Amino acid sequence: MLWSLGKDSNVMIWLARKAFLGRVPFPVFHLDTGLEFPEVYAFRDRYAAEWRLDFTSFPCPPLEHVDPSLPKDARLAGRKSLGVSSVVDTFRLRGLIAGIRRDEQPTRAKERVFSPRGAANIWDFRDQPPEFWDLFASNYPFGTHVRVHPLLHWTEVDIWRYIARESIPVCSLYFAKEGRRFRSLGEIGITHAISSSAATVADIIAELSATTAPERAGRSMDHESEDAFERLRTSGYL
């Protein structure tokens, strides 16, 4: 399971703890660019221990390895795509559970709950397996892996309502300080705070019910070029 340390993957870990009656039975990886906010690292260290996760911090390959034709900030984010491929290859993973959601981004909206990746970790969006009535294909050819997206159909406000219901801890950066907070958490330099006075989970739920601003407005990589996100995703980005 990939733990980005953000709100969505915290919910996912919480669900896994419930599903397996108290302990997450698979390894949990953080793909680390070394560029997370200090508050994020503090959160990680505390809850990896408290939730007794089989936790590994996995370093992402350096920027020089990323496709140089990508726009600047997408290229920074591209380190995570390489990190995903690298963690799959290193640990010979056959499956990867990730917390992406359809409503975050239009190419993610086209995803499957069980999304196979071909050789070289390519997403073949032209030929995705059918899924219907909660029935899924769960067996894949040798040399490939599957991405499992249990939160695919959740919305941003679903996430916050569930955090409220279950009192799930999240990083302090989500809550407003001096009129600013992070709505979506990513690397330092390519993630920006929004103006907000929401200081509690309830405030955030109220704010989301009124806003028309997109969730990833503070993620500069999404807005550099029309196809940047799709190119990242096709080559392995979450």
Added chain:
Amino acid sequence: MMLPGPKSTDDQAIPIVIVGHVDHGKSTLIARLVHDAGGFTDGKVAELQAVSDRRGTDFEWSFLLDALQVERDQAITVDSTQVRFALQGRQYLIIDAPGHHEFIRNMLTGASQAVGAVLVVDATQGLAEQTKHHVMLLKFLGHKQIIVVINKMDLVGFDQAAFAALSVSVNNYCSTSGIAVAASVPVSARHGDGLFSQSDRLAWYVGPTVAESLAMFSISPAPVDRPVRFPVQDVYRHGDQRILVGRLDSGCMAIGDQVVLCPTGRTATITGFFDENGLSSRTDAKAGESVAIALDHELFVERGHVAASVAAPPSLATLLKARVVWLDAEPLKAGAEYILRVGTATHVVLVDSINRLFDFDHQVDQITDAVHQYAVAEISLRTRVPVPIDPADDGAVLSRAMLLSGHRVVGACLLQSGERRAVVSSNLTAVIQSVSRDERAARNGYRGAVIWFTGLSGAGKSTLAMALQRELFDRRVGVYVLDGDNVRHGLNHDLGFNEADRLENLRRVAEVARLFADAGLIVITAFIAPTVGIRTLAREIVGAEFHEVYVDADLATCEARDTKGLYAKARRGEIKDFTGISSVWEPPMASDLAVPTSHQSIADSLGLLVDYVERRVLGARKVYDFSHFDGIEETS
């Protein structure tokens, strides 16, 4: 519906699919609806304008949903997508389904998640091939009424007569197909006429707008008053207690309720619910909830079994009649073997017959020996073991199934009826053994079992099987290895290496292994067993005492080892049907044990195996002792 979200039904978004022939304007209709309902996020219009400018087109609404470059460049929807908006206090989840014939599997994926459907028909084109195909698939998916939107009215001058003529022909077609048309709405999606308010250009129209007509759809409440159906996802052990986990699909369960486990037919009483903190204070559960339950006594239960109401259990069938939408490019053939998924169970099935083919143009049954991609047919499937089903029960979890071939999803099935046929000849009468399995187990101190190895040639199966046999024998365990050498030369000397013979070879091996295990031995089998189908069949034959062990070395490692020089021969084409080179290899996803032999010594691999056998096979009573609760683990 897909995996239920965390919300209460009150504010749950109502999923509605938009279907129709390619280019009739589905994506445009959706984008315009979302926009006019105020559902665009900031900057979206500017972004779509820029995307349209870049392609030298007028403002293109469909780019909201057609997010992929290939979709925008070719102005076609490839895959289903979803977008949400709120209208008069109701949340809608609009699912865009591709209209191109090539992408019917994506249309089905989208439409299967919807409770309502809107059929978009181009006023200038009328009923087109995919219009009819989609109506047939909506009927298959259980839709009883739909909304018809006659789009592009601007291109026919908003002509009332043109609308009237077309809506009559669409209504007739739908009702012949068994679907009622709740409303026919004239619109021009591109210009916004007829979506939210009556337009001057459509002043002659009396009837609901698209927005008003959406209000007729609602989500059915969870089926709490139906019989209990709890398909078991997994079985955890806690001390000597087994905990069954899964989602309750219908009915209610409470502490003290009796349930029957299908297909075994044993009954037990629910003694408690568990959660992440141990025994929970919860006393009951209702349809839609995912829960962990404990029963009052030890039964053999595994993933795929169903806990059900004693008063109204599912029926057990070995011959299933099903309606199928075939999704694969390779046609379905009578006599072919597939994997059937129903609930959480997986079964090997054989196509007994193709009974009829539904033709959406003439709606006349046809006789055929093959079902081609995207056709709908009625077929009969034969299973080896009885399968719990709720046939012809609209929306019931045990009435819906998926067909797979190897890795591919090849069909969607609605189970229509089922009957139980004896598999064995009626001249055979079962003779009760004078010594039972339990008695043998009591004398030996362990139960007979089958340790079924699977892995590529050269992965180390025979080496490890022989090492494990020696290790167990030295511990005074009755053990025997079945491998190619001792089976192919005798019992199976009549079999070759084509696909059918390889399957028969392993079927016989599984039957022999079952008999040996019945006699109290620990049997180790060392065959490649390359496919999910073969391993599932073996598991079904052997039953409870089956342990799948994946002797895991990748192809490159095995080929580099090539101790018998077989890979080199296969590469040169001297051996046909060689697994991993010229014949399919489906590595197991959920073995009971995986032994990675690429990077560890034989001694380490043997250590893993012995440890597993000690815990899970020999010490059967103590095996699952996860004594303190926070150490609870999966076992099945």
